[in-house]
Amino acid sequence: MTIPLSRPPVDDEMKQAVLAAMDARQYILGPNCREFETELARYTGTKHAVLTSSATAGLWMTFKALGVKPGDEVLVPAHTAFPTIEAICFAEGTPVFVDADDWYTMDPKDAAAKITSRTVGVVPVHLYGQPVDMNAVQALAEEHRLWLLEDCAQAQGAAWQGRRVGSMGRVGVYSFYPSKNLPVMGDGGCVVTNDDEVAARCRRLRDHGRLNKDLHAEVGFNLRFNELQAAAARVLLRRLDAMNDRRRAHAARYARGLEGLPLALPSERPHARHVYHLYVVATPRRDALAAFLKERGVQTGIHYPVPSHRQPAVERFAPPVLERTEKLVREILTLPISADHTEAEIDEVIGAVKEFFDRRV
Numbered sequence: 001m002t003i004p005l006s007r008p009p010v011d012d013e014m015k016q017a018v019l020a021a022m023d024a025r026q027y028i029l030g031p032n033c034r035e036f037e038t039e040l041a042r043y044t045g046t047k048h049a050v051l052t053s054s055a056t057a058g059l060w061m062t063f064k065a066l067g068v069k070p071g072d073e074v075l076v077p078a079h080t081a082f083p084t085i086e087a088i089c090f091a092e093g094t095p096v097f098v099d100a101d102d103w104y105t106m107d108p109k110d111a112a113a114k115i116t117s118r119t120v121g122v123v124p125v126h127l128y129g130q131p132v133d134m135n136a137v138q139a140l141a142e143e144h145r146l147w148l149l150e151d152c153a154q155a156q157g158a159a160w161q162g163r164r165v166g167s168m169g170r171v172g173v174y175s176f177y178p179s180k181n182l183p184v185m186g187d188g189g190c191v192v193t194n195d196d197e198v199a200a201r202c203r204r205l206r207d208h209g210r211l212n213k214d215l216h217a218e219v220g221f222n223l224r225f226n227e228l229q230a231a232a233a234r235v236l237l238r239r240l241d242a243m244n245d246r247r248r249a250h251a252a253r254y255a256r257g258l259e260g261l262p263l264a265l266p267s268e269r270p271h272a273r274h275v276y277h278l279y280v281v282a283t284p285r286r287d288a289l290a291a292f293l294k295e296r297g298v299q300t301g302i303h304y305p306v307p308s309h310r311q312p313a314v315e316r317f318a319p320p321v322l323e324r325t326e327k328l329v330r331e332i333l334t335l336p337i338s339a340d341h342t343e344a345e346i347d348e349v350i351g352a353v354k355e356f357f358d359r360r361v
């Protein structure tokens, strides 16, 4: 039996909620979506939540709502999922790639060094569930009058100094992709903000730029969310803190079990509540370890082997060398974690990793 990298939750309570939404015969942006938006805003500590079809869609809508135009530069970590970058490009902005700090997230010093007269905003990504150093990033944004968009796709429920991620920037964006901390059974995402105008513009953009049924104020797109997914997600939102506690307990179990091995382990940044969307270790022997674990039936991943600034799709921006990012992507390895993994599974992974280092294979 393979131990999967992630195991999305499925149970009777979720199934009942989906069946009830089916019976209601109202499938797009109906009562479950409206309630889910209210609950998400309350959970995050923001005034508005705008559901959409994915985090990529949410990021794109937000860049449009923030007025990104050709030539505008947006500071973004190179070490992120490519959609963060893609949305900037789709909104016709220019991504300016920032190197990683010791915690694999955006290095505020490198970000500061890359500010020019064309810089309009900064996009910290709470990667792997670990909050970015928000004090430093907020200070940078204030000093240079930049907007701040938190990419929280991997960090639902994470917090910085007691505040939930997504509530500290002008806008936050969530993903509900099935492996995420708050998953749905397909694609989904959400924009959270205290800004009335950004929220209204995103609502309009997700539904063909509509002001009402017959009037289109601008060209938007179909980026709507749906009732079946919202019904299941509402069940899971009530459990999100408990699911994150379980991820944290698994991370602590890994830390105890893997201690003393020649392996860099993730830890929690001071002032942060890490929600361990991914459990990422690092070793120069990464490829051999991954192959060994595969033989032992343990699925692993690399998030991400090709850093964003080295993707062929963005070659035209001629990104500079980013030493830390380029080194870390050669060594990182993601081990299985999710709220639905058992302790026995985590112990099995620990045992296999130990065996690898004991045997010096």
Ligand SMILES: Cc1ncc(COP(=O)(O)O)c(C=O)c1O
Pocket (backbone or CB within 6 Å): 054, 055, 056, 057, 080, 081, 083, 084, 125, 151, 153, 154, 174, 175, 176, 177, 187, 188, 189
């Ligand atoms: C950091 C980050 N941003 C954005 C996205 C895009 O999310 P979605 O798949 O919901 O469009 C992802 C998805 O993997 C992500 O990890």
